[in-house]
Structure formats: C-alpha cells, structure tokens
Amino acid sequence: MTLGARxxxxxxxxxLLIRHTYVPGWQFPGGGVSPGETLxxxxxxxxxxETGYRVVxxxxxxxxxxxxxxxTDRDHVAFYVAKSFEHxxxxxxxxxxxxVGWFDRRTLxxxxxxxxxxxxxxxxxxxxxxxxxxx
Numbered sequence: 001m002t003l004g005a006r007x008x009x010x011x012x013x014x015x016l017l018i019r020h021t022y023v024p025g026w027q028f029p030g031g032g033v034s035p036g037e038t039l040x041x042x043x044x045x046x047x048x049x050e051t052g053y054r055v056v057x058x059x060x061x062x063x064x065x066x067x068x069x070x071x072t073d074r075d076h077v078a079f080y081v082a083k084s085f086e087h088x089x090x091x092x093x094x095x096x097x098x099x100v101g102w103f104d105r106r107t108l109x110x111x112x113x114x115x116x117x118x119x120x121x122x123x124x125x126x127x128x129x130x131x132x133x134x135x
Contacts, residue, residue, distance in 0.1 A: 001074045001075075001076065002032065002072070002074060002075045002076070003032070003033045003039065003075075003076055003077075003078065004030060004031060004032050004033060004042075004067070004075065004076070004077045004078070005030050005031070005033060005039045005040070005042040005043030005046065005077065005078045005079075005080060006027075006028040006029065006030030006043065006046075006077055006078075006079050006080070007028055007029055007030055007043040007044070007046070007047045007055065007059065007079075007080045007081070007082050008028050008062070008079070008080070008081050008082070008119060008120070008123065009029075009047060009051070009053055009055070009082045009085055010081060010082065010083050010123075011083075011085075011102065013104055013105050013106070013124075014102045014103060014104055014105070015028075015102070015103055015105055015120060016028075016029070016047075016051055016053060016100070016101075016102055017100075017101055017102075017103055017108075017109070017112070017116065018050050018051060018097055018099065018100050019097070019098045019099040019100075019101075020096060020097060020098065021093075021094075021095060021096060021097065021098045022096070024111060024113075025111045025112060025113035025116070026101075026103075026108070026109050026111060026112045026113065026116060027112070027113045027115065027116045028079075028116055028119070029046050029047045029049075029050040029051050030042075030043055030046045030047070030050075030077070031046040031050075039061075039078040039080075040058070040059055040061070040078075040080060043055075043059065043078065043080045043082075044059065044082075047082070047085075048088060050091070050096070050097050050100070051091055051097075051100045052087060052088055052089045052090055052091035052100065053085045053086070053087055053088065054085060054086050054087075054088040055082045055084070055085050056084045056085055056086055057084045059080040059081060059082045060080060060081040060082075060083075061078060061079075061080055062079045062080060062081050062119070062122075062123060063078075063079050063122075063129055064076055064077070064078050064079070065077045065079060065115075065130070065131065065132060065133040066131055066132055066133065067132075067133040067134075068132050068133070077133050079119060081123060105120050105124050108120070113134055114134040115133045115134025116134075118130060118134060
C-alpha cells in the first residue's frame with residue numbers, strides 16, 4: 001500500500017493550489033510519505049516544497065481517501081486542512097511546479113481536478129464526504 005498526504009491551505013474563502021508540469025489540472029500540494037515520516041509532516045513538507053508556504057502548528061486531518069484514480073488500487077491519501085501558515089519564500093516555476101496560486105473557493109480556475117473541487121465542497125459547504133479521492 002502507498003500513502004500520500006495533501007493539504008488544503010485556507011485563508012478565509014481562499015485556497016492555495018498548484019499546477020504540476022507533468023499532470024493536468026490545479027490541485028492541492030502534497031505527495032508521498034517518506035520512511036520514518038508522519039502523514040502530517042509529509043503534508044507540511046510537501047506544502048513548503050511545492051508552494052513556498054510553511055504550515056505553522058498542527059493541521060486538521062479532514063479525511064483519508066482511497067485514491068482509485070491512479071494506476072494502482074493500493075493508494076491512499078490523508079487530507080489535511082491548514083489555517084495557520086507563513087510565506088517562507090517565493091516559489092518560482094521549475095520542472096515540477098508550473099504555477100502556484102490563491103483562489104476564491106467560489107471562482108476556482110479552469111481545469112481544477114475533480115478531487116480538488118470535491119474536497120472544497122466537502123469542507124466549505126458540508127457536501128457528503130466521498131471515500132474515493134477523485135473522479
């Protein structure tokens with residue numbers, strides 16, 4: 001089984017999203033959990049690496065989802081919400097991250113991933129939680 005962590009950084013009604021160079025769509029920062037690393041630490045580390053924003057303090061574990069949209073059916077995603085953060089550095093585009101941006105939850109960018117819009121609806125609007133990460 002593989003484990004990953006993704007983080008929704010929230011500032012009022014705005015969310016922080018990234019766009020990778022190698023997969024389509026805007027999504028939450030995150031990635032795989034390294035050996036010896038907690039899920040929460042992995043999410044915070046990936047958020048800093050991919051966005052330039054450092055999570056400050058504990059995050060809320062919002063849910064654990066089965067990521068059935070990958071090439072394996074053994075992947076799971078721990079999804080966290082971070083409301084306390086600081087801007088550590090300006091994230092410039094590179095071979096992994098094409099763009100980083102803040103978006104109002106009501107006016108998300110075109111090509112936001114289904115999982116991203118579903119988590120935003122679950123968190124902000126109380127939509128029923130799905131067990132599957134995205135489709």
